[in-house]
Amino acid sequence: MDAAVPAWSEAFASGSAGRLVRDGPLGRLSRDEVFGDADGAGVVVAVIDSGVDADHPAVLGHVARRLRVDVDGDAVRVVDDESAGDLVGHGTACAGIIAGIAPAARLVSIRVLGADNRGKGRAVAAAVDWAIEEGIEVVNLSLSSRSEAMFGVFHDLADRAYFANVLLVCAANNVPGPSYPSLFAAVLSVAAHDIADPDVWFYNPSPPVEFGAFGVDVDVPWRDGGRIRATGNSFAAPHLAGQAARLRSRHPAATPFEVKALLAATANPTP
Amino acid sequence: MTDPQADAAALATLVAVARRLDAAARIVPAADDALLSAVVATATVVLDAQAASIAVHDPIGDRLVFVASAGPSSGDVVGLDIDAAAGIAGYAFTTGQQLAVADVAADPRFDRSVADATGYVPGSILATPLVDAEGTVGVLEILDRRGGTFTLRDLEVAGALAREATIVLRTRRHAGDAAALLRGALVALAAGDRGETGPSGLDEAAIDALVSDATSGLSTDPDDPTWRLADQIARMREVDPDSVGLVADWLDVLLRRRGADSRRPGS
Numbered sequence: 001m002d003a004a005v006p007a008w009s010e011a012f013a014s015g016s017a018g019r020l021v022r023d024g025p026l027g028r029l030s031r032d033e034v035f036g037d038a039d040g041a042g043v044v045v046a047v048i049d050s051g052v053d054a055d056h057p058a059v060l061g062h063v064a065r066r067l068r069v070d071v072d073g074d075a076v077r078v079v080d081d082e083s084a085g086d087l088v089g090h091g092t093a094c095a096g097i098i099a100g101i102a103p104a105a106r107l108v109s110i111r112v113l114g115a116d117n118r119g120k121g122r123a124v125a126a127a128v129d130w131a132i133e134e135g136i137e138v139v140n141l142s143l144s145s146r147s148e149a150m151f152g153v154f155h156d157l158a159d160r161a162y163f164a165n166v167l168l169v170c171a172a173n174n175v176p177g178p179s180y181p182s183l184f185a186a187v188l189s190v191a192a193h194d195i196a197d198p199d200v201w202f203y204n205p206s207p208p209v210e211f212g213a214f215g216v217d218v219d220v221p222w223r224d225g226g227r228i229r230a231t232g233n234s235f236a237a238p239h240l241a242g243q244a245a246r247l248r249s250r251h252p253a254a255t256p257f258e259v260k261a262l263l264a265a266t267a268n269p270t271p
Numbered sequence: 272m273t274d275p276q277a278d279a280a281a282l283a284t285l286v287a288v289a290r291r292l293d294a295a296a297r298i299v300p301a302a303d304d305a306l307l308s309a310v311v312a313t314a315t316v317v318l319d320a321q322a323a324s325i326a327v328h329d330p331i332g333d334r335l336v337f338v339a340s341a342g343p344s345s346g347d348v349v350g351l352d353i354d355a356a357a358g359i360a361g362y363a364f365t366t367g368q369q370l371a372v373a374d375v376a377a378d379p380r381f382d383r384s385v386a387d388a389t390g391y392v393p394g395s396i397l398a399t400p401l402v403d404a405e406g407t408v409g410v411l412e413i414l415d416r417r418g419g420t421f422t423l424r425d426l427e428v429a430g431a432l433a434r435e436a437t438i439v440l441r442t443r444r445h446a447g448d449a450a451a452l453l454r455g456a457l458v459a460l461a462a463g464d465r466g467e468t469g470p471s472g473l474d475e476a477a478i479d480a481l482v483s484d485a486t487s488g489l490s491t492d493p494d495d496p497t498w499r500l501a502d503q504i505a506r507m508r509e510v511d512p513d514s515v516g517l518v519a520d521w522l523d524v525l526l527r528r529r530g531a532d533s534r535r536p537g538s
Contacts, residue, residue: 013423050362088362090370113356113365143366146402174369175402175430194423217373217420231371231397231421 011204012193012212022205026265034266035243038250040102045138045245047098047238048127049091051084051111058096058221064106067130068114069123076122078130084111089223093230094142094238096221101198101242104249108136112143121145121153121180128157128181132166137248140241142171142234144182154180162186167244167256171237172209183208188244188260192216192236201240203264211263213239285457306439307339314413314432315341318425321415322391324348325401325436328355328364328409335360335410342414343391360410363398367407369430371397371421397421399433401440408440 011020044064054063068084070077086092095107110127112120124145131139139161145154158181161168170182172191182189189208192215193200202212215236222228240263247259254262307325314323322342326335334352356365363370373395393414401409411433416425507514 087357088359090362090366113362143368146367146404146406148404171368173367173402174426175400175433178404179367192423192426216423228375229373229420231373231426232369234368234370 011206011209012191012202020202020204020270022203024203024205024264026261028269029262029265031266034250034262035246036250038102038246040105040242040245040249042252043102043105043137043245043249044108044134045098045102045105045140045241046108046110046127046131046136047091047095047140048110048112048124048131049094049140049142050088050113051086051091052095052107052109053086053089053092053221053223053225054082054109056092056096056221056225058227059092059099059107062099062103062105062107063095064108066109066111067127068111069126071120071123076126078110078126081111084109086223087111087113089221089226089228090142090234093218093220093222093228093235094140094241097198097218097235097238098140098242098245101239102245102249105138105242105245121147121150125150125153125157128154128161128168132157132161132164135164136166138167138169138241138244140169140238141182141187142237144170144173144179146173146178146180148178150180151178155184157181158184158186162256165255167248167259169237169241169244171233174233186256188240188256188263190215190237190240191233192231198239200268201243201263202270203267210260211240211267212236215239282457285453288453303439303443304339307436308341310411310432310436310439311339311341314411314429317428317432318397318413318421319417320397320413321417322393323411323413326353326360326364326410326412327401327440328407335364338409348391359396359398360412363400364407364410367400367402369397369399369426371395371426373420395420397425397429399426399429401433401437403434403437403441405441408437408444411436 051068052059052063052066054060054066065080066082066084067078068081070079091109091111095109098105098107108131110130112123112127124141124143128139128141158168168181168187170187170189172182172189173179174191181187185207188211190211190213191209193202193212194216195214196217198214200214204210204212213236215233216231217229218231218235220228220230220235222230243263244259247254247262251258251262311323311325314320320342322340324337324340326337328334329336329352332352333355335355336352337348337350340348353360355361359370359372359375362368375393375396391414395415397413397416399411399413400407401411411429413421413425413429421429504515504518507518
């Protein structure tokens with residue numbers, strides 16, 4: 001890939017958002033009409049990450065199920081594990097952001113990091129496959145695989161998810177290079193903007209990253225009941241996963257492309 | 272079946288290549304270390320940060336080993352290693368995702384293994400994975416941005432610096448792979464296809480000695496005059512590159528004279 005390719009967040013940085021100007025076919029829709037008072041009720045959101053600290057005050061009562069992925073040689077299994085806490089703090093941060101936006105959504109944590117699988121592409125793929133089979137409405141993926149060998153696997157998974165009405169919300173990488181599945185068209189890709197407002201999001205008509213959400217210096221829950229201020233596309237993605245959960249709770253039949261279209265039509269006008 | 276004469280010629284060529292590479296490495300030492308040091312120094316200046324470091328993944332021990340740093344206690348962190356799957360650096364490494372956190376000093380849950388070892392406790396950390404199309408090789412950490420938290424632009428700049436460091440590390444890894452390949456070829460050729468003894472009847476001990484000699488220099492003795500000469504040339508390149516040519520001319524004269532002496536009857 002061209003070394004001169006800019007970081008994906010640049011499109012959403014203050015001062016450069018003019019390039020987001022666009023006259024889309026739906027025009028701008030009212031958020032009140034599109035979202036109403038939807039709070040994510042009836043929707044399940046999977047957080048594929050470092051696990052979730054379910055006792056953290058920010059997510060207490062929101063986590064319906066916890067699983068972990070075991071990698072043992074060629075065998076990869078997704079197993080229930082209610083003790084699968086957060087090894088880093090990152091998964092709890094993502095879950096906390098989602099719970100803050102869609103408080104009635106039920107969260108499922110699938111831990112793919114750990115001493116044994118180390119966030120390997122196969123572990124992430126197994127977690128996505130599980131979410132598709134379970135018909136999870138929204139999946140937050142604040143991590144991705146850089147292995148060229150996983151291109152085909154994630155491409156198939158992204159297409160399967162799309163047609164199964166499982167919306168994959170993926171954080172883009174801020175460095176050029178392969179990043180699967182976050183740069184596939186079938187997913188909703190998100191980079192960070194620096195406007196300190198969780199309700200501000202932008203649509204970017206210049207792919208590969210389609211959406212920008214709050215991701216700079218975000219106050220988030222962290223490991224062992226703590227809080228931390230964190231920056232990264234990782235924290236932008238769950239803002240839109242939360243909004244997608246609200247949309248799916250108000251419009252249960254909405255498909256991924258309809259969710260993307262509605263999020264684009266309700267995006268903030270460029271500053 | 273292999274041709275013993277061709278094997279011997281190939282062996283001699285590989286030995287010559289190994290010796291030349293080893294001598295070159297001694298005369299131009301660790302250019303990659305200097306580049307990595309330049310990257311972390313640049314990171315502290317451009318991002319107005321207190322410190323920066325680069326940790327490289329060691330796949331054998333599955334640890335992140337610090338190889339370069341700039342800022343306070345920078346000498347202490349080099350050589351330290353941390354769990355490749357834990358903490359902010361571990362997250363960036365295992366997920367390939369750039370991550371910045373603030374207020375870590377105030378958080379008692381912060382992983383303090385590095386802070387304890389160096390006595391330097393950061394307030395904020397920006398961890399950027401060192402990635403390219405071949406995978407993730409390490410992490411660039413930038414600590415304590417003065418005057419506030421890390422911005423989107425900081426993330427971009429760190430990404431660009433990480434890319435430079437990745438190229439340096441990938442080149443170093445390829446050089447290491449080439450050395451390993453060379454060693455493997457030497458062993459294979461010296462051993463031939465008959466197992467214990469090679470085409471020239473070498474036993475295992477002789478093969479070991481040959482490979483060791485070819486890949487670790489003309490002599491394992493660091494005081495060997497040959498290496499003294501190589502080290503002197505290396506020092507001379509730093510203080511007066513022009514003189515290297517002059518020394519080469521002297522050596523030419525010396526060797527020609529020695530050649531003439533050896534042809535003289537009775538010498």
